[in-house]
Amino acid sequence: MRANYSFVDTTKGLHQAAQQLAHASTFYIDTEFELGSGGGKLCLIQISDGQQIYLIDALRLSAMDPFIDVVTGEGVQWVLHSGKKDLELLRDKFHLKRLPAIFDTQAAWGLLNAECTISLAYLNFTVLGRRTPKEHQASPWNTRPLPEAQLQYAASDVETLPLLHTALGEMLERQNKRDLVHEVSRELCLPTELEHTPPVQAPVSLADFRNAWELDYGSQAALQFLIDWWNTTPPQKRPAGMKPYLLFQIARRMPESGRELAQIKGVPARWAYQHGDWLTGRLIRASYEARESQFPPIEPQPYVTFEELQLDAFLAAMKYAVSRAAAIAPEICFPPSVMQALKQRLLNNPDVRAAVVELRGWRQAWLAGPYLEFCNRWEMFDRGIAAMANQDAGALADHAPPDEPLQDRTLDDDALDADRGSQLRRRH
Numbered sequence: 001m002r003a004n005y006s007f008v009d010t011t012k013g014l015h016q017a018a019q020q021l022a023h024a025s026t027f028y029i030d031t032e033f034e035l036g037s038g039g040g041k042l043c044l045i046q047i048s049d050g051q052q053i054y055l056i057d058a059l060r061l062s063a064m065d066p067f068i069d070v071v072t073g074e075g076v077q078w079v080l081h082s083g084k085k086d087l088e089l090l091r092d093k094f095h096l097k098r099l100p101a102i103f104d105t106q107a108a109w110g111l112l113n114a115e116c117t118i119s120l121a122y123l124n125f126t127v128l129g130r131r132t133p134k135e136h137q138a139s140p141w142n143t144r145p146l147p148e149a150q151l152q153y154a155a156s157d158v159e160t161l162p163l164l165h166t167a168l169g170e171m172l173e174r175q176n177k178r179d180l181v182h183e184v185s186r187e188l189c190l191p192t193e194l195e196h197t198p199p200v201q202a203p204v205s206l207a208d209f210r211n212a213w214e215l216d217y218g219s220q221a222a223l224q225f226l227i228d229w230w231n232t233t234p235p236q237k238r239p240a241g242m243k244p245y246l247l248f249q250i251a252r253r254m255p256e257s258g259r260e261l262a263q264i265k266g267v268p269a270r271w272a273y274q275h276g277d278w279l280t281g282r283l284i285r286a287s288y289e290a291r292e293s294q295f296p297p298i299e300p301q302p303y304v305t306f307e308e309l310q311l312d313a314f315l316a317a318m319k320y321a322v323s324r325a326a327a328i329a330p331e332i333c334f335p336p337s338v339m340q341a342l343k344q345r346l347l348n349n350p351d352v353r354a355a356v357v358e359l360r361g362w363r364q365a366w367l368a369g370p371y372l373e374f375c376n377r378w379e380m381f382d383r384g385i386a387a388m389a390n391q392d393a394g395a396l397a398d399h400a401p402p403d404e405p406l407q408d409r410t411l412d413d414d415a416l417d418a419d420r421g422s423q424l425r426r427r428h
Contacts, residue, residue, distance in 0.1 A: 027076065
């Protein structure tokens with residue numbers, strides 16, 4: 001089925017489209033772009049008010065002020081599918097400090113079942129029973145003119161969004177989740193870095209380097225100097241692209257010049273040639289002035305413990321059980337940031353119930369109850385596992401064979417060797 005659309009590549013056409021869209025409060029949006037080293041180039045904007053579809057040539061049109069005012073006005077809602085990249089490009093193109101309310105159909109679907117990361121074609125078929133072709137998904141969008149078949153494909157991506165918006169909205173209403181969709185959509189589409197609030201980075205410490213026990217006291221002092229230097233240097237002034245784990249490699253190698261520092265894999269060579277002599281000079285001084293009493297030998301840490309395995313098992317089982325109880329996709333309930341916060345709190349305090357404070361916002365209302373219920377069941381399960389382990393340990397001790405005298409074992413071994421020898425002689 002062919003989609004009806006208007007192709008807009010002139011300022012006059014853009015003003016006319018803005019006038020036609022001015023009455024709407026919900027806009028159905030998609031974009032086509034080309035990925036590149038700069039993060040992506042916006043090529044086409046597909047937008048509809050639910051009646052008329054406009055395909056706006058983002059390559060030819062730069063000034064879009066009247067259009068922007070219409071689609072970002074007070075009380076406006078944008079409906080997209082998997083809109084993270086679309087919103088990033090539109091935000092840059094429109095120079096927006098604030099985005100309208102977001103209804104992401106992928107997020108809406110994830111609020112209804114275990115699936116979240118799904119294609120628009122899959123959602124069209126599952127919810128609407130429509131099969132939509134995707135043969136132009138990988139076509140180039142920065143060439144002009146665009147073929148009619150490609151424009152039809154672009155228009156079809158927003159043609160079904162009004163129907164999906166209505167159907168998913170009704171499904172969310174039946175599960176009392178309609179009020180969640182804007183908040184969850186914003187979480188998925190506008191992560192921390194897109195909101196221009198950089199994530200808080202914990203300071204580096206000696207405990208972050210599990211092989212620090214291999215270092216002598218002079219190298220320990222060098223590593224501690226590097227840790228202090230890293231933590232007191234603003235992130236924008238640190239070597240670009242350099243990772244904290246390289247501090248251990250530098251302390252172990254003990255380079256004596258910027259040239260030697262540049263030879264360590266992962267250290268930016270240009271930065272090392274410019275600043276390496278200063279850093280290595282202080283590194284050597286820290287090592288030279290160190291006293292053995294200040295840096296006693298470090299005991300190696302185990303690679304894994306049963307307590308760590310227990311914590312990982314708890315988190316994995318909890319993620320499944322609580323998500324299923326809420327009937328919400330696990331990746332929505334427990335994204336990496338939430339799982340990391342839960343794990344860190346449980347490492348500091350093994351009381352699993354106390355970690356419920358990490359479920360904030362909508363998660364506090366929807367997930368805290370199932371989480372605490374799971375904790376009750378987990379504690380019973382954990383006690384059973386501990387009892388079984390103790391029982392098995394006792395049984396093994398009871399059934400362990402007694403130690404045989406060394407002489408008897410030697411005689412048995414000699415007899416076995418003699419028997420083997422006789423068998424070999426008979427074969428030959």
